Amino acid sequence: MYFGCHLSASRGYCAMIRQAMAMDADTFAFFTRNPRGSRSKKEDPTDSTAAVQMLRLGNFGPVVAHGAYTMNLCTAKPEDRAFAAEILADDLRRMAAIPGNFYNIHPGSHVGQGTEQGIEQIAQALRRAMEPDYPVVVLLETMAGKGSEVGSRFEELRAILDAVGRDDLGVCLDTCHVYDAGYDIKNDLDGVLEEFDRVIGLKRLKALHLNDTKNPFCSHKDRHEKIGEGFLGEETFARIVHHPKLWGKPMILETPNELDGYTREIALLRALHNNFI
Numbered sequence: 083m084y085f086g087c088h089l090s091a092s093r094g095y096c097a098m099i100r101q102a103m104a105m106d107a108d109t110f111a112f113f114t115r116n117p118r119g120s121r122s123k124k125e126d127p128t129d130s131t132a133a134v135q136m137l138r139l140g141n142f143g144p145v146v147a148h149g150a151y152t153m154n155l156c157t158a159k160p161e162d163r164a165f166a167a168e169i170l171a172d173d174l175r176r177m178a179a180i181p182g183n184f185y186n187i188h189p190g191s192h193v194g195q196g197t198e199q200g201i202e203q204i205a206q207a208l209r210r211a212m213e214p215d216y217p218v219v220v221l222l223e224t225m226a227g228k229g230s231e232v233g234s235r236f237e238e239l240r241a242i243l244d245a246v247g248r249d250d251l252g253v254c255l256d257t258c259h260v261y262d263a264g265y266d267i268k269n270d271l272d273g274v275l276e277e278f279d280r281v282i283g284l285k286r287l288k289a290l291h292l293n294d295t296k297n298p299f300c301s302h303k304d305r306h307e308k309i310g311e312g313f314l315g316e317e318t319f320a321r322i323v324h325h326p327k328l329w330g331k332p333m334i335l336e337t338p339n340e341l342d343g344y345t346r347e348i349a350l351l352r353a354l355h356n357n358f359i
């Protein structure tokens with residue numbers, strides 16, 4: 083099991099790794115570019131080369147980069163879609179500088195075009211952007227089903243995986259989102275994981291986002307809460323960090339916290355995992 087949180091990428095990979103180590107984290111997440119815009123940082127090969135070493139020596143699990151929220155692969159206007167696809171391709175190329183890690187994206191919002199059309203457009207963008215033998219695994223995030231988001235049903239993610247047809251495409255399960263989408267991980271974690279396995283296949287599950295939720299079951303709102311302070315509650319996370327089917331996966335916090343709050347939550351997850359609580 084690897085635990086970490088979302089960190090600022092503004093000072094580069096090595097700075098994030100040092101920050102993660104200081105927090106007793108052995109994975110982390112970061113935005114590949116300004117989350118709201120599309121600007122990305124200048125690449126720094128010295129930083130990425132050192133980072134690859136540091137990640138290995140520090141026994142880190144895969145890190146889980148996050149694509150920009152604004153990157154919508156199934157937006158209605160063809161020129162906007164082409165721009166999103168360009169960003170995707172550029173991000174994947176950048177991720178190749180730190181091989182073997184994960185790049186997570188929100189599949190997209192179909193903005194009234196319909197789920198089927200959305201799925202086709204997302205799959206097309208991925209097919210074009212993912213080069214053969216790229217050293218990065220792309221993850222589709224399970225979504226809350228806010229607005230016209232694609233990917234709140236496991237079946238929709240399965241359809242994208244099928245349409246892309248590549249083994250290096252996986253899924254990142256966000257605990258707040260799946261609960262919001264109507265998968266009851268609070269009362270039936272086993273059942274949800276069985277359904278995930280039946281529909282998508284557990285071998286596709288590569289990482290988790292651990293977030294509590296400000297809203298009750300099936301709200302489709304997507305508002306994260308601190309671990310134990312929302313509707314999921316600490317016990318749900320205790321079961322998650324103990325679940326044999328989830329062993330060895332990077333688990334990333336995206337809770338409303340500053341660094342000290344994240345440090346406490348990482349310690350809490352480790353304690354839950356080690357049965358100290």
Ligand code: FE
Nearest residue numbers: 148187188223
């Ligand atoms: Fe996300």
Ligand code: FE
Nearest residue numbers: 223256291336
């Ligand atoms: Fe998430």
Ligand code: ZN
Nearest residue numbers: 258259304306
């Ligand atoms: Zn969210």
